[in-house]
Amino acid sequence: MELLSPAGSMDSVKAAIANGADAVFLGPKLFNARRLAGNFSETELGEAVGLCHLHGVKAYLTLNTLVRNEEIGQWFRVLEKAYLAGADGAIIQEVAFAKLIKKAFPGLELHASTQASFMNWHGISNFQEFDLVVLAREMTREEIKETRIKVRQKLEMFVHGHLCVSYSGQCLISSLIGSRSGNRGVCASSCRKRYNGKGYLISPRDLNMADNVAELAKIGIDTLKIEGRMKSPEYVAVTTRAYRRQIDDAMKGRSRPLTKEETDSLRMGFNRDFTPGFFSAPQIIDERMPMNRGISLGEVIKGRLTLKHAIELHDGIGFWRGTGILEGGILRGMTVNGKKAERAKEGDTAILHMKEFREGAKVFLTSQNKGKDIFALPKIKVTVDATGSPGENLTVQAKNGSWAAASAIALQHPKQHALGIAALAEEFARSKDIKWHIEKLALKPSFLPKSTLKALRREMEEKARQACGPKREKHPYTLPYYEDARFAKPRLIVKAYSLESLREADACGVDAIYYDVFSSNVKEAKSLCKKAAFFLDTPAILSDSDIVRIESRIADIKPDGIAIGNWGLLNLKFSGERHGKYSLNTFNDISMSMLLDKGITPTFSVELSAKQLSQFRIKKGIYYAHGRIPVMHFKGIRPERLLTDEKGYAFPLRKMNGSTEMLYSRPIATYEGVLHLMDMGINHFLLDLEKDTTTIITAYQKILAGAKPDTSMLKKGTTNKTFRVGVG
Numbered sequence: 201m202e203l204l205s206p207a208g209s210m211d212s213v214k215a216a217i218a219n220g221a222d223a224v225f226l227g228p229k230l231f232n233a234r235r236l237a238g239n240f241s242e243t244e245l246g247e248a249v250g251l252c253h254l255h256g257v258k259a260y261l262t263l264n265t266l267v268r269n270e271e272i273g274q275w276f277r278v279l280e281k282a283y284l285a286g287a288d289g290a291i292i293q294e295v296a297f298a299k300l301i302k303k304a305f306p307g308l309e310l311h312a313s314t315q316a317s318f319m320n321w322h323g324i325s326n327f328q329e330f331d332l333v334v335l336a337r338e339m340t341r342e343e344i345k346e347t348r349i350k351v352r353q354k355l356e357m358f359v360h361g362h363l364c365v366s367y368s369g370q371c372l373i374s375s376l377i378g379s380r381s382g383n384r385g386v387c388a389s390s391c392r393k394r395y396n397g398k399g400y401l402i403s404p405r406d407l408n409m410a411d412n413v414a415e416l417a418k419i420g421i422d423t424l425k426i427e428g429r430m431k432s433p434e435y436v437a438v439t440t441r442a443y444r445r446q447i448d449d450a451m452k453g454r455s456r457p458l459t460k461e462e463t464d465s466l467r468m469g470f471n472r473d474f475t476p477g478f479f480s481a482p483q484i485i486d487e488r489m490p491m492n493r494g495i496s497l498g499e500v501i502k503g504r505l506t507l508k509h510a511i512e513l514h515d516g517i518g519f520w521r522g523t524g525i526l527e528g529g530i531l532r533g534m535t536v537n538g539k540k541a542e543r544a545k546e547g548d549t550a551i552l553h554m555k556e557f558r559e560g561a562k563v564f565l566t567s568q569n570k571g572k573d574i575f576a577l578p579k580i581k582v583t584v585d586a587t588g589s590p591g592e593n594l595t596v597q598a599k600n601g602s603w604a605a606a607s608a609i610a611l612q613h614p615k616q617h618a619l620g621i622a623a624l625a626e627e628f629a630r631s632k633d634i635k636w637h638i639e640k641l642a643l644k645p646s647f648l649p650k651s652t653l654k655a656l657r658r659e660m661e662e663k664a665r666q667a668c669g670p671k672r673e674k675h676p677y678t679l680p681y682y683e684d685a686r687f688a689k690p691r692l693i694v695k696a697y698s699l700e701s702l703r704e705a706d707a708c709g710v711d712a713i714y715y716d717v718f719s720s721n722v723k724e725a726k727s728l729c730k731k732a733a734f735f736l737d738t739p740a741i742l743s744d745s746d747i748v749r750i751e752s753r754i755a756d757i758k759p760d761g762i763a764i765g766n767w768g769l770l771n772l773k774f775s776g777e778r779h780g781k782y783s784l785n786t787f788n789d790i791s792m793s794m795l796l797d798k799g800i801t802p803t804f805s806v807e808l809s810a811k812q813l814s815q816f817r818i819k820k821g822i823y824y825a826h827g828r829i830p831v832m833h834f835k836g837i838r839p840e841r842l843l844t845d846e847k848g849y850a851f852p853l854r855k856m857n858g859s860t861e862m863l864y865s866r867p868i869a870t871y872e873g874v875l876h877l878m879d880m881g882i883n884h885f886l887l888d889l890e891k892d893t894t895t896i897i898t899a900y901q902k903i904l905a906g907a908k909p910d911t912s913m914l915k916k917g918t919t920n921k922t923f924r925v926g927v928g
Contacts, residue, residue, distance in 0.1 A: 201417050201424060201447050204260070204356070205440045208239065208429035213248045214575040215437040216257070220444030223258035224248075225291060227429065228278050231271075232262040232385055239429075246285040250665030254580055254633055258288040262429075264313035266383045266787040266805065267294055269815040272679060276304070283308055286669035289331070292316075293369065293383070294787070295767070296794035298329035304677035307670060314358065315383065316767075317369035317783075320744045321350040323767030332356055332423065337407070338367055338478050338835045343743060345419055354422040359413070360439050360466075361427025363404035363477065363484055365391045366832035366862075370740055370783060373831035373851075375807050376864055381927040383785060383807065391832070395843040399487035402834070402843065402862075408466065408474035413446035414455030434516030434530060434567040437574035438465050468494045468516070468566050478835060494518055494526075494564035500557060505550050509565055512543035514574065516567030519556035527556045528566065530574065542571070579635035582664060586624055589644040594619075594653075596660055599639060601667045605659040611646035618645040619653075627653045631661055682789050686819035686881035690904055693779075693822065694897065695737060695763075695888045699725060704893040706732050708901070712777075714763045714886075717753055718857050726757055733777065735761040740783035741833050741859045742766040764800060771798070782806050782824050792818040803886065806868070809926025810876055819881035824922075825870040826896060827888020828852070830861035869918035871911045872903060 205216035207226040216224045226248055227239045240248055245261075252259040261282045267275045279290055279301070289309030290301065293316050301310055311332040318324050319336035324347065327333075332354035335344060348355060364371065364382075374388040375381035395401040407427070409416070416424065424447065426439050442462050449456055458466070467474075475484045497517075498508050511517070511531065518528040533553035536544040544550050551557065567574075582601075588594040590613045593606040611619070621641045627650070628636040695714040696702040699721060705713050706729050714737035715725045726734045736759045738750055747768045754762065754774060761777035764770065765784070772778070778800045786792055786802040795802040796818070803822040804813060806829060813823075831851070838860040844850045849865040870877075874885055885904075889896055895914070902909040 201413075201451065202258075202422060203440065203443055203447055204423050204425045205436055206361075206426055206428040206431070207248065207436070208431070209433065210240075210244065210248060210251075211433040211575060212429075212436045213251060214577060215433040216440050217252065217255045218575060218577050219437045219440040221257055221440050223260060223288070223423075224252060225260045225262050225425075225429070227262040228282070231265050231267065231275055231278060242281055242285075245282060245287075249282075249286045249669065250662070251633065253286060253668035254665050255577065256668070259286075260289040260291055260309070260311065261287045262291045262313070264291050264293045264315050265385045266381075266785055266807070267297075268808070268812060269788045269817075272788060272790065276300075276677070276679060279305065280674070284672050284674060286666070286672060288670070291334070293785075294791065295327055295330075296788075296791040298327060300677070300679070300790070302329050304675055306675065307672070311356070313368075315369040317367060317740075317785075318767060319367065320742060320747060320766070320768040321347040322744055322747050323770070324351045324353060326767060326770045328352075334358070334425065336367060337363060341415075341479050344421070344479070346744065348420045355420070356423035356425055357409075357416065357421050358407060358427055358477075359409040359416070359424045360407055360443065361431075363407050363475070365402045365404050365485070365834060367741060367835070369785060370833045371831065372806065372829065372864075373862070375927050376829075376831055376922065377849075379925050379927050381807055383787075384927055386928070390845075394846050396840065397844075401485065401487060401840070402832075403472070403486060404484045405473045405475040405486040407477050409476050409479060410442055410446050410462075410466070411457045412476055412479060413443065414450040417447075417450040432516065432529060432566070434569070434574060437569070438468070438516075438567045442466055465568060468564075468568065482836070494566040497563040497565050500559055500561045500563065503551065503559065505552065505557075505563055507544055507546055507548050507550055510543070510545045511550075511565060512571055514569045514571055515565060516569070517552060517554060517556075518564040518566040519554075519558075520562040520564065521556075521558070521560065526564065526566070528554065528564075529556075530569075577633060579631075580633060580664070581635045581637060583637045583639045584660070585640040585642070586621075586638055587640075587642040588646065590646045594643070594646075594648055594656065596656060598660075598664070598667070601664075603663045603667045605656055605663055607648060607652050607656045609648075609652055611648055614645050614647040617647075619643065619648050624653070628657050628660075630654075631657065634661060634664055636660075680790065680793065682793060682817040684817050684819070684881070687883055690878065690883040691885070692897070692900060692904070693735075693884065693886045694732075694893070695827065695886065696725075696893070697890050699728060701889060701891075701893045703728055705889070705897060706730055708894060708897045710887075710897060712761065716856075717750055722753070723757060726759065733760040735759055735763050735777070735779065737763045738765050738769060738781075739857050739859070740765040740781065740830075741835075741857070742768050744768070746857065770800075777801070779803065779822060782829070786821065789816055789818045792816065792821060796820060801884070804882070806922050807927045808922075810873065810880075810923050812926045813877070813882065814880050819883075821882065822884045822886050823870075823874070823877055823882050824868065825874055825885040825887060825900070826868060827886070828863040828867045828890065829888065830854070831864050832862035834860040834862065836860065866917055866919045868920065868922055869915055870920055870923050871899065871915065873920055873923045874900065874903060878904075 205221035207213040207224040249259040291311040314334040380386040518526040535551040583599040597604040691711045694705040712733040717736040765781035780802040
């Protein structure tokens with residue numbers, strides 16, 4: 201069982217390695233789901249991967265956001281650079297990229313991110329290109345067990361850290377409210393706000409499955425993943441250390457709960473109270489203030505801190521100044537009762553030598569490390585031979601590898617002090633990560649400048665890192681080119697929620713009608729659909745048992761078409777027309793092509809503006825033109841009918857097959873904007889209508905026919921922001 205730790209900075213990489221991680225996941229500056237973390241430049245990424253490999257730790261690159269058409273080339277260049285730097289695998293959300301990646305980058309592991317929304321084994325089975333799939337955090341114990349039996353791919357589970365209240369990849373609220381898309385790595389955490397004036401009604405606790413590790417091992421989960429690329433290195437150290445112990449015990453057949461000391465240590469690292477998640481708990485919400493709760497040390501008053509708890513050097517310290525962020529890091533120095541000290545007891549007066557130690561700051565103990573430097577990495581032992589004579593280059597050869605390095609200039613005859621093993625050993629002892637042992641020295645009296653010797657040592661260090669990683673060569677690849685493709689005729693599609701609305705839509709002469717596959721009156725609905733094609737509408741959130749029920753209903757009802765909202769239905773055996781819903785997050789031509797090749801007409805992502813859609817060459821898709829779109833999908837049934845935020849925006853809740861959909865505060869209404877879309881070649885439009893069916897359909901029909909109806913009254917209380925703005 202692999203332990204995978206987060207790394208938002210080089211210090212976090214070191215903390216993960218030093219405390220027992222088998223692998224780390226880290227992101228570039230772009231295209232990762234934690235774009236607000238520190239992340240890594242191209243040079244830093246190479247250094248981080250090399251450091252991991254030197255210590256026998258794998259490094260996985262997170263490229264787990266949706267990608268716009270104009271970004272595809274840059275996305276693949278970022279992946280190529282990481283591949284050549286030795287990254288062991290890539291974690292992606294764009295599932296349609298999988299075949300291209302496997303062909304272009306041989307030997308690279310491919311992982312499906314939790315953002316890809318794999319929540320059932322049917323969906324995983326449809327994507328054999330992936331070596332590993334990160335399961336949706338909403339899956340239950342029994343669903344995970346069944347999935348392990350049914351699929352061949354490795355399975356990964358989040359076991360600790362931040363939880364999303366909405367199914368990952370299925371949250372649009374941040375995007376529609378502020379154009380900050382969770383699918384693009386800049387979520388605004390709307391779930392952490394107060395609602396209904398009561399509290400933090402949809403703010404989840406933090407995940408903690410440390411006591412479930414042995415059971416997960418028995419089930420056959422391959423990788424346990426700790427969330428936290430935006431959290432501190434000390435958090436990474438504490439959580440990695442705790443789960444390392446649990447995994448080691450589980451691998452020996454032992455199961456034990458965390459001790460109180462271990463649990464307290466995890467609480468200090470970061471927590472909003474803990475939950476084992478839906479694996480074994482029906483409820484994950486904590487309505488209290490969603491912030492870290494470390495151990496209070498007191499407040500800085502007149503430049504001094506009177507301690508409420510003992511501390512020592514290398515402990516984690518956090519400072520709260522009312523900014524919404526707990527700042528801080530590792531304590532490297534302090535003055536206690538006027539003298540420098542390594543530790544202080546409760547009641548002592550201290551000055552902590554940290555830049556965040558400022559007047560009025562509330563101070564918290566965020567980790568206790570018992571005087572241990574959490575970044576201290578063990579040095580790797582490498583034995584070498586050194587040979588050379590005046591007029592020749594000094595050559596250093598690794599005994600346990602086929603790599604060597606030679607000095608940039610030839611050895612010279614010594615004028616005074618000859619180069620010997622002591623001087624060589626002194627220079628090579630400067631290595632931070634490697635302990636060099638010079639076993640054989642075949643060196644005739646000679647001299648070499650210190651700068652040249654230093655350069656030789658650094659070259660050997662780099663070659664040692666390279667020798668520990670995979671050997672990669674550049675493979676030329678070609679990104680697909682698509683001819684312009686569009687539908688010949690316009691089409692109007694309506695999603696109806698009642699028999700009366702369906703009758704109205706059918707009477708208006710629309711081309712197709714979606715109706716809930718799980719509705720109790722779905723048979724009657726089909727019988728009432730006289731003119732339009734009748735589609736069974738399937739939810740975005742489906743379990744494997746739901747998929748079996750859908751297959752049965754299709755056989756019984758025999759619809760004209762199916763609207764597919766979940767990867768589990770991708771290869772559904774059905775001879776009628778198939779549409780892909782917005783929940784499949786179709787963001788670019790590659791995704792469009794994949795679905796069309798499977799006989800599925802995609803719906804363009806609702807996060808893309810008209811300008812961004814103009815970048816598509818493939819226009820054979822459906823545009824969500826009107827409706828109150830779901831912006832979050834909650835597991836289970838919520839008791840409220842509305843969630844109203846502190847600004848007064850009300851979000852209706854709707855029950856859907858045992859789950860709850862949170863709808864946008866205002867209906868999307870494109871109206872005349874559809875003419876602009878038609879000019880660019882998009883002419884299939886979906887109207888998602890719960891009321892005013894005939895009125896709204898008639899308005900769109902007139903617009904499509906070239907008339908200019910007065911829509912001013914219809915636009916009241918609506919928005920066309922998705923058409924205008926899109927996401928960055």
